[in-house]
Amino acid sequence: MKPTGRELTYAEAIREGFAVALERDPRVLLMGLGVPDPKGFFGTTTKLQQQFGADRVMDMPCAENGMSGVMLGAALNGLRPVLNHQRLDFALLAMDPICTQAAKWHYMFGGQMKLPVVFRMILGRGWGQGPQHSQCLHSWFAHIPGLKVVMPTTPHDAKGLLIAAIEDDNPVVFIEHRWLHHIKGEVPAGHYTVPIGPARVARPGRDVTIAAFSYMVLEALEAAQTLAEDGIDAEVLDFRSLRPLDQGLLLASLRKTGRLVVADTGWSAAGMSAEILAVATESAFGSLKAAPRRICFPDCPTPTSPTLSAEFYPRAGHIAAAVRQTLRRPPSESDLLVPAGVELDKPNPAFTGPF
Amino acid sequence: MIATVENPVAARTELSVRLLEGMVRIRMVEEAIARYYGDQQMRCPVHLSIGQEAAATGVGLALRADDLAMSGHRSHAHYLAKGGRLNEMIAEIYGKETGCCQGRGGSMHLVDLAAGFVGAVPIVGSTIPIATGLAFADRQLKRDRVTIAFLGEAATEEGVFHESVNFASLHRLPIVFVCENNLYSVYSPLHVRQPAHRGLCELAAGHGIAAHAGDGNDPLAVHDLARAAVDRARSGQGPVFLELKTYRWREHCGPGFDNHIGYRTEAEFLSWRERDPIATFEYRLRQAGDFDELRHAQFQDRVETEIATAFAAAHAAPYPAGTTLLDHVYAQP
Numbered sequence: 001m002k003p004t005g006r007e008l009t010y011a012e013a014i015r016e017g018f019a020v021a022l023e024r025d026p027r028v029l030l031m032g033l034g035v036p037d038p039k040g041f042f043g044t045t046t047k048l049q050q051q052f053g054a055d056r057v058m059d060m061p062c063a064e065n066g067m068s069g070v071m072l073g074a075a076l077n078g079l080r081p082v083l084n085h086q087r088l089d090f091a092l093l094a095m096d097p098i099c100t101q102a103a104k105w106h107y108m109f110g111g112q113m114k115l116p117v118v119f120r121m122i123l124g125r126g127w128g129q130g131p132q133h134s135q136c137l138h139s140w141f142a143h144i145p146g147l148k149v150v151m152p153t154t155p156h157d158a159k160g161l162l163i164a165a166i167e168d169d170n171p172v173v174f175i176e177h178r179w180l181h182h183i184k185g186e187v188p189a190g191h192y193t194v195p196i197g198p199a200r201v202a203r204p205g206r207d208v209t210i211a212a213f214s215y216m217v218l219e220a221l222e223a224a225q226t227l228a229e230d231g232i233d234a235e236v237l238d239f240r241s242l243r244p245l246d247q248g249l250l251l252a253s254l255r256k257t258g259r260l261v262v263a264d265t266g267w268s269a270a271g272m273s274a275e276i277l278a279v280a281t282e283s284a285f286g287s288l289k290a291a292p293r294r295i296c297f298p299d300c301p302t303p304t305s306p307t308l309s310a311e312f313y314p315r316a317g318h319i320a321a322a323v324r325q326t327l328r329r330p331p332s333e334s335d336l337l338v339p340a341g342v343e344l345d346k347p348n349p350a351f352t353g354p355f
Numbered sequence: 356m357i358a359t360v361e362n363p364v365a366a367r368t369e370l371s372v373r374l375l376e377g378m379v380r381i382r383m384v385e386e387a388i389a390r391y392y393g394d395q396q397m398r399c400p401v402h403l404s405i406g407q408e409a410a411a412t413g414v415g416l417a418l419r420a421d422d423l424a425m426s427g428h429r430s431h432a433h434y435l436a437k438g439g440r441l442n443e444m445i446a447e448i449y450g451k452e453t454g455c456c457q458g459r460g461g462s463m464h465l466v467d468l469a470a471g472f473v474g475a476v477p478i479v480g481s482t483i484p485i486a487t488g489l490a491f492a493d494r495q496l497k498r499d500r501v502t503i504a505f506l507g508e509a510a511t512e513e514g515v516f517h518e519s520v521n522f523a524s525l526h527r528l529p530i531v532f533v534c535e536n537n538l539y540s541v542y543s544p545l546h547v548r549q550p551a552h553r554g555l556c557e558l559a560a561g562h563g564i565a566a567h568a569g570d571g572n573d574p575l576a577v578h579d580l581a582r583a584a585v586d587r588a589r590s591g592q593g594p595v596f597l598e599l600k601t602y603r604w605r606e607h608c609g610p611g612f613d614n615h616i617g618y619r620t621e622a623e624f625l626s627w628r629e630r631d632p633i634a635t636f637e638y639r640l641r642q643a644g645d646f647d648e649l650r651h652a653q654f655q656d657r658v659e660t661e662i663a664t665a666f667a668a669a670h671a672a673p674y675p676a677g678t679t680l681l682d683h684v685y686a687q688p
Contacts, residue, residue: 060522063514063518063521063522065514066484066487066519066521066522067484067518067522069481069515070485070487070488070491070519070522072484072488073484073486073488073490073491073492074489074492076473076488076489076492077488077489077496078496079496096478096481096515097484097485100478101476101478101481101485105474106684107459107684108459108460108464109455109460109466109474110454110455110457110458110459110460110466110683111682111683111686112468113466113468113474114686115686145684148685169687170686
């Protein structure tokens with residue numbers, strides 16, 4: 001990508017992606033509780049209703065399940081709707097329309113109908129989001145044939161993947177981490193897409209592959225920087241698309257490094273990190289020089305209190321420590337030190353970008 | 356359209372004859388499925404509509420060809436009444452490549468887009484919001500079509516029913532919710548599922564939409580209710596809920612009868628059989644002098660041939676090749 005010097009936050013990039021899609025195609029429709037409200041969905045939908053009209057940028061009843069079905073019908077009958085959920089946890093009320101209906105519609109009716117619909121979900125974290133505002137269940141959706149699932153990390157990818165999702169003729173689950181909204185990065189103006197599928201090399205390296213998802217890409221990049229100071233050259237892969245999953249990039253990286261650490265934003269059991277490990281061991285077993293490691297949530301619901309939350313969320317130091325293990329290096333006491341002034345239940349002030 | 360300004364009485368007679376024929380055709384198809392089901396070649400669950408033909412037929416003849424409909428697990432009658440192709444339906448039940456879903460769906464997933472039958476699925480209530488979305492898109496895109504959401508009374512217990520009716524009411528969508536109340540959800544009677552002191556129409560009325568109950572075994576009464584509801588919805592006056600009281604004759608799922616297992620009495624079944632929508636309506640036509648023996652016999656012969664042809668074609672058709680297993684998981688650009 002040629003540098004443009006045009007910098008936006010992730011939230012601004014999402015808003016711009018919506019504006020481009022709404023401008024280009026009159027069939028695009030935004031719906032969701034609070035989409036037109038004064039807070040503008042964390043700044044991602046601010047004033048879109050004033051710009052595009054109340055019949056294209058709409059609030060809705062508090063009815064996630066029913067409205068998901070309504071969006072399917074709208075998509076079958078000529079619209080390209082995006083249904084927005086302020087937390088992924090609310091979208092769980094709609095598992096039937098998403099997984100049992102949308103994911104199967106094209107297949108079970110013999111390929112006659114297309115279902116261009118986007119289910120947009122935001123992952124909460126910190127400041128007491130607690131057990132029911134921070135569930136990272138991207139692996140649930142990635143499990144289902146017929147869905148596409150994306151989880152962009154950078155502002156550039158957020159806008160490009162959002163437009164790609166809206167233009168796709170299949171149901172796409174679009175997942176954003178709340179702690180990415182303030183991140184800045186280069187974003188080209190106007191229309192462009194980032195294709196759904198390919199992963200991204202966030203940092204090239206030779207010694208170890210760190211496969212990361214969403215917000216954990218930022219923690220992985222910080223870990224890579226720390227490790228570089230100790231002469232360890234880590235490659236960080238950003239799996240911005242979970243389904244389809246870019247197995248080729250993972251395997252190419254493993255053939256080079258022979259070592260793997262996966263950093264997920266969710267739980268480990270039957271999750272995306274397990275899927276990455278399965279791909280690695282099934283298809284690159286001979287390249288592996290050490291047992292792969294996973295950095296995931298501990299096996300308990302998300303706690304609320306800041307002291308428990310600090311224990312719950314893995315961070316760059318955990319990734320660095322796992323990398324040292326795969327390289328059979330001694331542990332570093334500094335890995336898990338918390339710098340003065342850093343509060344772990346708020347976004348790391350060091351992560352602002354540009355990325 | 357059947358109604359003619361010139362001779363409304365003749366038009367009414369012709370409508371009645373076509374209602375009878377529509378019901379007879381559905382029953383003959385369902386009875387053929389029941390007859391051959393034991394051959395073990397229709398390898399999917401079937402939920403037969405025998406006893407409930409009047410509701411589908413009455414609504415179907417109140418629609419324009421380009422109007423839309425969706426349904427649930429017991430959808431054969433709705434599909435046929437909306438104009439769905441018989442050959443594709445039978446082939447689909449046989450799991451053949453020529454089926455309406457190329458063998459990916461079966462009896463519980465009928466579709467005929469050319470006829471405006473947008474699909475049926477067996478998760479109770481799941482097509483109610485999808486049908487509401489069809490109506491929403493038609494409104495957004497300024498088309499004057501009406502959508503019918505066929506549902507059973509148990510679907511009114513699902514949250515999505517209320518979420519959909521609320522949304523349809525809020526935006527005055529061009530949709531008619533046609534609820535066939537056959538008193539049972541599988542083997543669970545209505546009285547263990549809903550309070551007896553509150554009717555189904557009250558549920559819909561509570562969401563601020565028009566709601567009417569009628570005899571679901573009287574095709575003319577159904578047609579008149581549906582016609583008024585469809586006209587109202589099309590003219591922008593908002594959605595309508597219709598409760599059509601009727602009764603399933605055969606077992607919940609399969610070709611046989613299930614009165615003997617003890618969830619309903621033989622006496623109850625017989626009392627509803629007395630109210631057979633076809634026999635009672637034929638009797639009415641005869642009494643009125645509107646029953647044409649010859650025309651009816653010729654009609655039945657034609658349907659007999661149509662059914663035989665559909666079953667023969669389904670038998671002769673190839674199964675989808677195993678190599679096509681992974682086709683259609685994703686729509687290609």
